[in-house]
Amino acid sequence: ITYRVTCGAVPMLGRSGILVSFEDITPMEQAGQMRRDFVANVSHELRTPLTALLGFIETLQGPARNDPKAQERFLGIMGAEAERMNRLVSDLLSLSRVEADERVRPIDPVDLGGVIEQTRHSLARLAEDAGVELTVHLPEARVVVPGDADQIRQVLTNLVENAIKYSNRGGSVRMHLGVPDYESRLRGQGVRIEVSDTGPGIDAVHLPRLTERFYRVDSHRSRELGGTGLGLAIVKHIVNRHRGRLQVESRFGSGSTFTVILPLDGRQD
Numbered sequence: 001i002t003y004r005v006t007c008g009a010v011p012m013l014g015r016s017g018i019l020v021s022f023e024d025i026t027p028m029e030q031a032g033q034m035r036r037d038f039v040a041n042v043s044h045e046l047r048t049p050l051t052a053l054l055g056f057i058e059t060l061q062g063p064a065r066n067d068p069k070a071q072e073r074f075l076g077i078m079g080a081e082a083e084r085m086n087r088l089v090s091d092l093l094s095l096s097r098v099e100a101d102e103r104v105r106p107i108d109p110v111d112l113g114g115v116i117e118q119t120r121h122s123l124a125r126l127a128e129d130a131g132v133e134l135t136v137h138l139p140e141a142r143v144v145v146p147g148d149a150d151q152i153r154q155v156l157t158n159l160v161e162n163a164i165k166y167s168n169r170g171g172s173v174r175m176h177l178g179v180p181d182y183e184s185r186l187r188g189q190g191v192r193i194e195v196s197d198t199g200p201g202i203d204a205v206h207l208p209r210l211t212e213r214f215y216r217v218d219s220h221r222s223r224e225l226g227g228t229g230l231g232l233a234i235v236k237h238i239v240n241r242h243r244g245r246l247q248v249e250s251r252f253g254s255g256s257t258f259t260v261i262l263p264l265d266g267r268q269d
């Protein structure tokens with residue numbers, strides 16, 4: 001705990017006294033520390049591809065000047081590094097946008113089945129290339145919740161991209177939309193969108209920290225697969241903005257299920 005101690009002379013009962021006040025500034029200290037950590041993390045994440053780019057530029061100007069084969073290979077790597085910086089910057093922008101909007105709840109009617117189908121469509125190619133089967137299970141009736149369709153699509157995209165990315169070839173990823181029955185609905189229970197995979201699973205010790213910015217279970221694997229470490233942080237903020245909840249069930253070695261629970265109407269908070 002950090003206190004700010006302020007002393008001052010004050011008139012007391014006709015005489016002069018000293019007033020000492022203690023103010024608990026721990027939350028401010030923590031916020032300051034978090035900001036410093038964040039800036040340090042961003043700088044580190046940007047510096048890694050930047051250093052690689054600078055190194056390759058030097059090589060292209062020097063030793064590889066007259067070697068077209070090496071030039072082609074290095075330009076390919078440089079493209080991938082620049083792409084990585086680009087992804088990081090777009091994720092940072094998405095994150096700061098949703099964080100800024102978090103207090104305002106989006107209220108447009110969103111057809112969840114439609115958003116799930118769009119997500120499947122846009123990620124079908126990624127799944128195919130990774131050798132992963134992508135399936136969708138929807139209820140017959142249309143399910144509409146108040147929200148922001150683009151942001152809900154972003155949530156599903158991040159979850160399904162992760163599920164595909166971390167799965168091995170031959171694995172499967174399933175999106176499932178579940179609606180509460182009448183009774184549960186009266187009790188204010190929300191709609192459940194589950195994204196499950198047959199991937200490597202996540203050890204329980206990591207689960208509470210997964211949505212922290214730049215938290216990765218296996219940094220090397222995440223970077224190798226093009227991860228920025230911000231996907232789940234973005235998911236969490238969007239879900240919060242919708243007054244929903246994010247649950248993760250996973251066991252090391254036997255797949256993961258990420259569940260987004262969204263309120264059906266304005267009552268559940």
Ligand code: ADP
Pocket residue numbers: 158162163164166197199200201202210211215216217218222223226227228229230231232233256
């Ligand atoms: P990243 O860009 O590294 O994927 P995320 O914030 O999306 O960042 O995820 C944080 C970490 O959680 C990942 O680095 C990975 O270790 C772990 N993770 C996320 N989704 C899955 C999944 N479906 N299966 C296994 N691990 C996962």
